[in-house]
Amino acid sequence: MDRITLSNAEIFDGERALPGRSAVHIAGDKIVGVGPVPAGFEADETIDCSGMTVMPGxxxxxxxxxxxxxxxxxxxxxxxxxxxxxxxxxxxxxxxxxxxxxxxxxxxxxxxxxxxxxxxxxxxxxxxxxxxxxxxxxxxxxxxxxxxxxxxxxxxxxxxxxxxxxxxxxxxxxxxxxxxxxxxxxxxxxxxxxxxxxxxxxxxxxxxxxxxxxxxxxxxx
Incomplete structure (x- = not known):
């Protein structure tokens, strides 16, 4: 299972923009956390999203x-x-x-x-x-x-x-x-x-x- 962290991102959750920059943690095809790293999660790849926005499809x-x-x-x-x-x-x-x-x-x-x-x-x-x-x-x-x-x-x-x-x-x-x-x-x-x-x-x-x-x-x- 691929584990990816999208770091330093502006995040819009579909209703509002979250304050500051944060991270989205993904395991396989599921988002397992937004913000702090979830317990036991270690990313295989970290993508720097500085200047970018992460939002729902x-x-x-x-x-x-x-x-x-x-x-x-x-x-x-x-x-x-x-x-x-x-x-x-x-x-x-x-x-x-x-x-x-x-x-x-x-x-x-x-x-x-x-x-x-x-x-x-x-x-x-x-x-x-x-x-x-x-x-x-x-x-x-x-x-x-x-x-x-x-x-x-x-x-x-x-x-x-x-x-x-x-x-x-x-x-x-x-x-x-x-x-x-x-x-x-x-x-x-x-x-x-x-x-x-x-x-x-x-x-x-x-x-x-x-x-x-x-x-x-x-x-x-």
């Missing part, structure tokens, strides 16, 4: 690991999740997760991805293939074909796309329940739906998206 509550090629100027030109081939998006997402971990995030909550990338990232981390913060994987963004007309996947209606990029389109309670069960079976732990338009985009008031029964079916699924 942060959690991003809306995280798109694979959307690293999006540009504001072209956001509405193509469906999100189609900017690059799936393999390239996956590798980019793995790099993004590592960067998140290295900048202090120990948890991220997925907010949607294409090609079931979120669940695959969790699988890869569990198997030790990549490193990153804990991830709560999200589904595709579920929507209706007559809703969110500002989304490219719906704008190009003549292509009649059921699933494209990070979007999946359903009509009727049965289709939504079937889609959700598939998403869960493939590793999604959060189901994302586009009940209203987002990102500051306006939508005509006469456009109806989800029916009440569709929303009820989504919850029941």
């Amino acid at each position: 942060m959690v991003s509550c809306h995280y798109h690991a694979s959307m690293n090629f999006l540009k504001v100027s072209t956001f509405f030109d193509q469906p999100t999740g189609t900017e690059r081939p799936p393999g390239v998006l996956m590798l980019s997402a793995a790099n993004a997760l590592k960067a998140a971990l290295m900048t202090g995030y120990t948890g991220v909550i997925g907010a949607g991805s294409s090609d079931y990338i979120d669940p695959q990232l969790k699988m890869a981390m569990n198997e030790g293939i990549i490193v990153g913060p804990r991830i709560l994987p999200c589904s595709h963004g579920l929507d209706t074909p007559g809703h969110s007309l500002n989304d490219p996947a719906n704008m190009y209606w003549w292509k009649d796309m059921q699933k494209v990029g990070s979007f999946m389109f359903c009509s009727g309670p049965d289709e939504f329940q079937k889609a959700i069960r598939q998403e869960v079976r493939r590793g999604a732990e959060i189901i994302k739906i586009f009940a209203t338009t987002g990102h500051g985009a306006e939508e005509p008031r006469n456009i109806k998206g989800f029916t009440t029964r569709e929303l009820e079916a989504i919850v029941e699924a």
Whole structure:
């Protein structure tokens, strides 16, 4: 078991900054003391954290690991999740997760991805293939074909796309329940739906998206 002491650190415990500089003592994956050295503890390594702050890991509550090629100027030109081939998006997402971990995030909550990338990232981390913060994987963004007309996947209606990029389109309670069960079976732990338009985009008031029964079916699924 590795035993590490982080010395001379400014410490923020998540609620308040502790006075002065202090030390954090770690044994394996547990913090065993803050301040004085615990009885019987002898560090294998001491890291001088002068000028640094030790704090709990942060959690991003809306995280798109694979959307690293999006540009504001072209956001509405193509469906999100189609900017690059799936393999390239996956590798980019793995790099993004590592960067998140290295900048202090120990948890991220997925907010949607294409090609079931979120669940695959969790699988890869569990198997030790990549490193990153804990991830709560999200589904595709579920929507209706007559809703969110500002989304490219719906704008190009003549292509009649059921699933494209990070979007999946359903009509009727049965289709939504079937889609959700598939998403869960493939590793999604959060189901994302586009009940209203987002990102500051306006939508005509006469456009109806989800029916009440569709929303009820989504919850029941």
